Structures are given as C-alpha cells and as structure tokens.
Amino acid sequence: MSASKRQQILDAALVLFVQQGLEGAATAKIAKAAGVATGTLFHHFANKQELISALYLQIKRQMADTLPPLDTDARTLEMASAIWQGAMAWALAHPDKIRFLLAYYQSPFLTAETRKTAKFETLGFVLELLQMGRKEGVIADHPDDLMMEMCHTLFMTSAAYFIDHPQLREDADHQQAAMAMFWNALAKPGHQI
C-alpha cells in the first residue's frame, strides 16, 4: 500500500511535470492527482527536488532494463541495431518519459550528482558497444566521451521526433533514416549503411 502510494506519486508527477513544467506542477497538485494527501508526498520524498531526481533515475533505469543484453559475439551493427530498436520501441511506448528526460536533462532542479549517476548507470553499455565496434574495425576512433554524448543526443532527438510525429512511426523511410544517421555518425569510413 505504502509502496504503491510512492509509485502513484511518481506516476502523477511525471504527467504533471510534462504537462505543466517542473515548477508549474505544484506538490499539492501532484498529491491530489496521485490521490494522496499533501503531507504524504513529503513522507516519501524529503522535498520536491528528491522527487524529481527519483523520477529521473527511475525512468533512466526502466529504459536501461528494457534493452537487450550486449552479445559480444554478435556483429556490432546488428547489436547496435537491436539496441536502437529496443530503445525506440520503449520510447514510443512511454512518450511522457522521453519528454521528461529531454525537457529536464538541463534543469537546475536536477543535481549534477543525479545526472552523473544516471549517466554511469545507463550509458555504460554504449561504451562497451563502441569498444566492441572498434575491435571489429567498424567504429571510428573518436574520443569516447564526445561519441557518447552524440549517441545519447542522436537517440533522444530521434525518439522525440517520432513522438512528435506519430504518423511516421511506421514509416520505414524515416525509421531507417534515423538509424542510418545514428550509425553513420559513429562508423569508421567505409562502414556506412
């Protein structure tokens, strides 16, 4: 019951944050939407900032948990493609979560701490994928951190694009173009698709 109230609050918060912004969504509104009392929110989260951080981390973890495990025997392109498609399917099934990540990635409400935790927890596999691709000779030899930033942004932009244009979700041209641009940005010359 109590765990469920915590989750009810997180669920309501997500919706309101996306609709009305981080400050537009007052804690009282969130509590009401969650069907709990104002005070209850503060039993589960020390303050609003912690609620936001908890939500951010939860979403990041949910997305990470959904991805297929890295198979180091597979070809990098195939592995990347499988992950891309898994992540995209999850993104399209949870548009509010993507919007939340996008909108508040830069917010002063999110501590550097939270951002860092999220990055390490959820972007680790990207690094492995890049290294796997270099071994295979298909991924360019650019600095890791820059490549990781690009991976992140290319995926999030694509996801946002398909969320904003739902009629294009099934469009093979667009879907394949998004993945191609992603891959080609990372690929070593001669290994484009």
Next chain:
Amino acid sequence: MSASKRQQILDAALVLFVQQGLEGAATAKIAKAAGVATGTLFHHFANKQELISALYLQIKRQMADTLPPLDTDARTLEMASAIWQGAMAWALAHPDKIRFLLAYYQSPFLTAETRKTAKFETLGFVLELLQMGRKEGVIADHPDDLMMEMCHTLFMTSAAYFIDHPQLREDADHQQAAMAMFWNALAKPGHQI
C-alpha cells in the same frame, strides 16, 4: 534610450536564466540586474513568457546572422565545414547563449509558435545546404525534416561539449571528430570523412 532599456533587460535576463533557471530568475531580479524598474520590464514584454520568447528568437537570429553566406558554387563539404566553424566560433564566444538555447529548447515556457518561428527563420540555410549536397551527390536522401533536426542537435551538442570542456577547444582531435560525426551522419555512403 528605450531600445537600450529593452536590450539591457534581454541581456540581464540571459545571464540570470542561465545561472538560475527560467523560474529561478524572478522578473524583479532581472529588472534590478538590468538597472530598470520592475514596471519597465512589463512595458517592453507583456509577460515573462514573451521575454523568454523574445530572447530565444533574438539569439537564434544573432547566430544566423553570423554565418557565412551560402556559396552554391563551392563544394558542399567545404561549405558545411565553413558554416560549422563559423557557428562553432560564435558559440564558443557566446557560451551563455548556447546554454540558454539548449536548456530551454524543450521548456514548456517556449511556445510551439516560437520554436516554429525560430526554426523557419534560422534553419532555412540548412535545407539549402542539404539540397546543394544532394545535387553534388554527397548528401544522403533522408527526409528533410528529420535531417534538419539531426543537424541542429548535432551542432548544439557539440557546442555544449566544447563549452563544458574549454580545454578541448583547441584540441584538433576533438574538433575534427565533432565535425566528422556531423558530416558522416548526413553524408551518402562513400562520402564519409
């Protein structure tokens, strides 16, 4: 005098928005920082939202105005490279402006209207560049709007990266990697760098 007060307000707003967030920067603080009365802010901008939109559009226009004109006789790669470098130089010279654009591109404070205006006014040249590249046979044949989104995001991410890591600005590896990923995302197979 009046135009100058308006600009003073925009200048102060930029600094405070980047430092304290859109909601953390109260209109009274902005006015004070600008050296004008609170009422004056609302004389020039109907409300805070309009101030934010005006600032967003002004920055977008400033950046657009700074770029070299499109030379359709040049080779696309060279043209793209010149624009990239021009834009990057401007970005590094105006880090707050880039941070502002990045942080609030997704904010609910920015109306769809404003975003759209900004896009049309300032991303037009990207479309021309893509078409020029297709004629030359070096740019991939993906849907225009998706490619434009990617151009935008790849550039902004790179700019943010170099702003956050000032010591890498002169690093040829990183600089060249950023531009390479940008170009390769867009290029037709066989025209990577």
Next chain:
Amino acid sequence: MSASKRQQILDAALVLFVQQGLEGAATAKIAKAAGVATGTLFHHFANKQELISALYLQIKRQMADTLPPLDTDARTLEMASAIWQGAMAWALAHPDKIRFLLAYYQSPFLTAETRKTAKFETLGFVLELLQMGRKEGVIADHPDDLMMEMCHTLFMTSAAYFIDHPQLREDADHQQAAMAMFWNALAKPGHQI
C-alpha cells in the same frame, strides 16, 4: 478551529470592505486583521471574489434567518409590519452588514450567479407575503418580480437612512413614514395606511 479561522476572515473582511471598499481592502490586510496568514485566506476562499460572494450570501442568510416565520392566518399588514420591524431591528443592530449589502449589490465583483442565489434563498418569503396579501385583497396586482425588487429597495433604502441618521431611529414619525411608504407602494388602492 478551521471553521473559526474561516469565520474570522469573513468578519475581518466585512469591516474592511465597508471601511475601505472592495478594492481598497487588500487580501493581505484582511488576513492580518483576521489574525491569520495570507495563505490561509486562500485556503478557505479560492480567490477574493469567492470571499466576497461567500460574505454576501452569509449576510443575506443571517438576515433571512432572523425574521419571524410567516403566519398565513394573520392579516397581511400585521405580518408585513412584524417582518419589517424584525428586519429593521436586525439592520440597525448590524449596520456594517447593511452597508455592505447596499454598497456591493451592484458591484461587478458580485457575479450574477451570487445575486441570483441570494435572491432565491432570501426573498422567497416576500413572494409568499404578496400572495397572502392578494388573497386578502389588500396587495396590488402588479408583476411579482417588479414588486419584489421594489420591496427590496424600499427596505434597504430605509435601513440605510436610519443607519446614516442614528438620532432618528427612535423617531416615531420617521419610522412610521418609512413603513407607510413601503406598505403603500405595495397596497391595492383603498388599503393605504
């Protein structure tokens, strides 16, 4: 406790509204006078307008509750006289409430909705009295709604008059004149006093 804070606010509001006008009486002043925090006022009343409406309706109801019950076996003139005297006694005992009703009956701060509710809730007995008088053959046969407006205004004007001229409250001439004008306005020819 909570009901009492709500009532403290209504009490303070009445005094300040009458002294300083609806707009002159700032919500902060009202809260202070009531001995509660600003926020508390808005916890009990969604906004200033609702406070005003609530106050208006409460006063109307208090006045209605104070009047003697209609005795349909009595003669109409005696019944009317009893009600008039009861209402007048209440009015003189609560001058601020009468002043408030008078001053803001026409105010744009009062919604048509509130005015209508007040009318239906508190003027119902007037209608019954008129009908009783018609059966007895002593009340004129004018349209009901017009007669009700006149009853209302004749009473309120008289009450205001005696409130503004306290020394005339005990003056039989004036008191009797007021009641006579009221009755004669309504009476059928031949039944004047």
Next chain:
Amino acid sequence: MSASKRQQILDAALVLFVQQGLEGAATAKIAKAAGVATGTLFHHFANKQELISALYLQIKRQMADTLPPLDTDARTLEMASAIWQGAMAWALAHPDKIRFLLAYYQSPFLTAETRKTAKFETLGFVLELLQMGRKEGVIADHPDDLMMEMCHTLFMTSAAYFIDHPQLREDADHQQAAMAMFWNALAKPGHQI
C-alpha cells in the same frame, strides 16, 4: 479638439467603468479606448478620482437637463407622471449611464462632496414637486429627506429593472406598475392610483 478629447475620455471611461469596474478600468486602458495618450488623461483630470467625479456629475446633469420643467399650475400627478416618463425614456436610452450611477453611488471613489453636489443640483425639483403635491393635498406629509431618498431609489430601481429586462420596456403592465408603486409610496391615503 481639446474639448473633444476630454469628452472622448469621459465616454470611454463610462463604458469601461460599467464593464470592468472602477478599479478594473485602468487609466491606461481608458486612454487607449479614448484614442489618446496616457498623459493626456492627466492633462484633463488631475487624477482618476476627479475623472470619476466629473463623469458622475456630468451624467447627473444630463439627466436633469432632459426633464420637463416643473409647471406649478398642472396637477401634481400629471406633472410627476410626465417627469417619470421623461426620466425613464432618458434612462432607457442611456443604460450605461444608469448602471454607472447605480453601481458607484456608494463607491469610496466618490467623495461625499460630489455626492452632495449631485444631490442638490439634480434632486431639487423633487422637493418642489412634493411641496406642490402637499398644497394640492395629494402627497403625504412624511419627512422631506426620507421621501427624497425614496423617490430617488424607486426611480433608479425601476430604471435598472427595465434596463435588465429590455423586453418589458414596452409592456404597459410593468410600466404602469412601476409608476403606480412610485406614486402610491408618496401619495396621501385616498389619492392612490
């Protein structure tokens, strides 16, 4: 031209005051509606209060000027009826002016001074009419000031009633009822209509 600007301001003020209240109608809005600059309003009226008073007095005078002159040879009932009809015709032709008088008669924005001036200037003829009626033996012998208050209020209430129910303006029953209640309130027993 300048006299016309003054009148433009008064005209615009009337409309806005009735629509939005005395405080809801900002001087800047009034000036805009009048087609003049903010500063111009303050050239013609020292402050907002003076604008309101000037408007109040102007309307009162306009109404007074419209009434037929008192003919002391006529029968009082006929004279009263002629004045009532003249005043009612003017009221129905200028509903906003009546609404303004009604709504702000009690406003703290109107000084006691202004109210008094208005009363003396425009209600003098009522006193004469009452005295004429007493000579004729048709008007009751109640205290003058109370009777004058009642005359004023009975007329204003009737006017407001017909303004709020435009479809009843031509209704003989209602029109005659209003005048009858007015007259009967004042008449000596035996002279009712």
Next chain:
DNA sequence: AATGAATGAGAATTCATTCAT
C-alpha cells in the same frame, strides 16, 4: 504511515502618475 489546514515568503503583474520630449 497518512492527513490536510496552516504558514508566510516570494512570484508575476498592475497601475496611477510623472516628466522629458
């Protein structure tokens, strides 16, 4: 754990009025 009334600092915005042009 859960509740929700109470708090009061702080936010955006308004507005009468002034004054240099």
Next chain:
DNA sequence: CATGAATGAATTCTCATTCAT
C-alpha cells in the same frame, strides 16, 4: 496641449513545507 516610456509600490495569488491529529 499631447505624448508614451518609465517608475516602483502595492496587489493577488502560489507553493514548498510543517505539524498536530
């Protein structure tokens, strides 16, 4: 006379947070 940008105090309302029940 006319203008309208500038002023800054004042206003309504919000909101994260607390705490007695």
